[in-house]
Amino acid sequence: MKFADQLSDKHKQLEQMKSPKMKQSLPGLKAGGKTGKPMSRRDWEDIMGTRRDTYERRNGAVRRK
Template sequence: MKIRDETLKQFKSIAPGSNSKKSDADPITKRDWEEIMGTRRETYQRQGGRVRRKR
């Protein structure tokens, strides 16, 4: 059974591998990646029994 061209185009636009959804999303910046990976978190250091934020 053949799929009509219109139905095939609709299927491709809905398919998870389609490029149409990717173009709508904002690109992830380097700063966003750093936040996701946790490299931009505050670091803490032990000083004389207390835990203090590192400067």
């Protein structure tokens, strides 16, 4: 008896959805989920949080540096 014979119908459907054919049929996505547009330096800085305001406490109040 093979392992695939013991799977339920739900599991078989999930395995079919994970197949490479299903991934290629999704519109707008390339392999690996990339959109094709490279990210700029500014985008990376926004993601990392280096372009956020910095705050500090002065006499109990929070103020921007």
